[in-house]
Amino acid sequence: MGIFRYSDGVLPNTLAFTYAIGGYLLGFWLIAKPDLWLNLPGVLLLGHSMVIAAYLLHECAHNTVFRDNAVNARVGSLMNWLTGSSYNSYEILRRKHFRHHVDRADVVAFDFRPQLARYPRFVKLIEALEWAYIPAADLFMHAMSLVVPFVLPSRRPERARVLWVLAVRASVFALIAWHAPRVLLFYPLAWMLMLHVLRFMDAYQHTFTLFDTLEQGSAANPTKYDAAYEFRNTFTNIQSVKYPWLNLVTLNFGYHNAHHEKPAEPWHRLPALHAQLYGDHCSQILPFFNLLSAYHRYRTQRLLNADPDDLDVLSDQGKTFIGVDGVSFLTGH
Template sequence: MTRLPQLRDQKEGHKTLIAFMYALLADCLGILWMIHPSSGIVHGLVATVLAIHGRIIAAYLVHEAAHDSVFVESWANRYMGIASIWLAGCPYCNFDHIRKMHIAHHRDRTDLVEFDYRSFVQSSPGIVKTLCCVGEYCFIPIVETFMHLRQALGPLFIGILLPQYNQYFDPERIKSAGIGTTFQLAFYLFMWHHNALFWQLVCGAMMLHILAFGDAFHHTYDAVFPQYYTPGPGNRTAQYEEENTYSNLISISFPQLNLLNLNFGYHNAHHKRPMVPWYRLPSYHDKLYPTSNVIRSKVEGSAESEITLAEYACPQILSLKDIFASWHRHRLRRVLEEDYGEVHPLGAIDRARDFVGTLGASFLTV
C-alpha cells in the first residue's frame, strides 16, 4: 500500500493545496465560460481573466514544487510539479529539467539559460528580426513564444529528427514534448471548434507577458549558456547574490495584494532561504529587513509615497511603477542587447530607469 505524502509544513502546508485547488477551479471555470454557447464579450473577458490567474498561480506552484517545499517526499513534489505544469498550460515542459535548471540558478548565482534568443534574433533573416522587433514593440510576446515553441517542438524535431545536433534533449524531455504538444494541439482544436480559440490565445499571450514581467527585473546576473557553463558559484558570493537580486512587490502598503502571484515578488527573501514556502515569505522578509515594519507604522496616514516606504524598508525593493516604466521603455533593447542594464543607488529618482531587464528567463522555459 502506497503511503500518502506528508506535508513539509504540518501547520500551514494546506495553504499550498488550497492554492492548487484554486488554480484548478479557476482554469476549468474559465475554459467552461469561454466555450459556453451564450458567452459574449463580457463573459469572454471574465473567463479569460479567471483562466489567466489560475494558470499564473499554477506556474508559481511549479516553482514551489521545484524547491521541494510542499511535501517531504521528493516524488510527491515531482507529481505536484507535473500537475501544475499542465494546469499552467505548458504540458510539453519537463519538470525534472525545470527543477535542474532552477536549482542551478540558485546554487551558482547566475541565469543559466539554454537558448540564446538574442543571437537567434540577430542571426535570423531580416524579415524574422523585423517581425520580432515589431511584435515586441507592440507588446506581442514574440520572444516568450519562441521559448515555449522550443520547449514544445525542439525535443521532437531536433531530439528525434536531427540527433546529431542534439545537445540538450534527453528521452524524458522528448517524451514530455511528444505527449504535451499533442495534447496542446488537440486542446486548441477543441477551443476552435467551440469558437473560443481567440480567448484561449489572449489567455496564453497575457500569461506569457505576466510571467516574463515577473522574471525580467529580479536579477542583474550574467546570462550563462550551457556550452560555457562551469558548475559552481565561482567568485559569486552571497553578497553578490543579495546586491544583484531585487524584490518587485505588487504592493508594500497592502501586502495582501502580493498573494496575486504567491508572494513571488519577495525575491531577496526567497534567495536567502529558497525552501521558505510562499506564504511565509512576507514574515521572513520583515525579519531580514526589520525596518519595514517600523517605517510602515511611521508613514501610516501620512503623505509619503510608497516608493519612499519601499526604499527604506529594503534597499533591493523596486517599485512596481518604476519597473512598469522600464518594461515599456526598454522593450526593444531587451530583445537585442545582452546587458541587463543597471539599478541606480538608493535615493536616486526613478532608480530603475536604466534597468533593461531580460526576457526568456522564466523557470518554465530556460
C-alpha cells in the same frame, strides 16, 4: 503527520491549489460560452489561474509544499500541464531552476540574443509584435521547446515526450474548438496574459550574468559569484509595501531577495522572512509602478538586451531598468 510539509501551509496551499485548478476549469468554461461579457472575465481568470499554477510549480520544484518529494514532483508536473509548458518535463525545469540558484546566474542551454541578431528582418518582426504587446520573445522561447530535443543531442530522450504532448494538446484543443471555436481566440489571450505577468516579474529580479552552459558544468566563478554578489544583483519587486496582501497576486514571488536568501522557505512565509531579514528598509526594493513604466517603455529594446551584472538600477529606483527577456523558469533551455 499529514501530506503537507508545513502545518501552517495546509490552508494557504489548499486555497492556492483550489484557485489554480478551479480557476483554470471555470475560466475555460467562461471563454467557451457564447457571451462576450462572460468571455472577458474568463480570460482574466484563466490567465491568472495559470500564473498561480506556475508559481505553485516553482514551489514544488523547491519541495516546499508536500512532505514527500515524489508528491511535489507529481503535483508540479500537473501544474506544468496547466501552464502549457509541459513540452518540457518537470525535472528539466527543476534542474534548470536549481542551476540558477546554485550558480547564482541565469543559466540557459543557448542564448537566443546573438542568434536572433543574425536575422535583422526577423528581429524587426518580433519587435513589431512586442510593440503591440504580443510577448513574441517568450512565444519564441516556448516554441523552441518543440525544437531543442531535435537539435541538442543531450535532449534526444525528450523527443518522444514532445511528440506525444503535442498530440494530446492538439487533440484536446481540437475537440474544445469544435465545440466552442471562440476558445481559439480567448485561450491564447489568457496564455499571453500569463506570459506577461511572469516575465514582468522575471525581467527585474536579477542583473545576473547569463551563461549558456546548462548542458555542461557550471561556468560560474564561485569567488566572484558569492552570496554578496547574489544579494546586490537580486531585487525585490513586490506589488505593494503598504498592502502586503496584494503580493498574493504573484504568490509572494516578488520577495525575491528573501527567496534567494532561503530558497527552501515556502511562499506563505516569505513576507515574514523578508521582515525578519530586512525590516522596513530593504535596499533592494524596486517600486512596482517604476518597473511597470519601464516594462512599457522598453518593451522592444528589452528583446536583445542583456543587463550586465552590478548594473546600477537602484539610483533611480528602476525607472530606466531595461530588464531581460527569456529567463523564465517555464522553459527548460
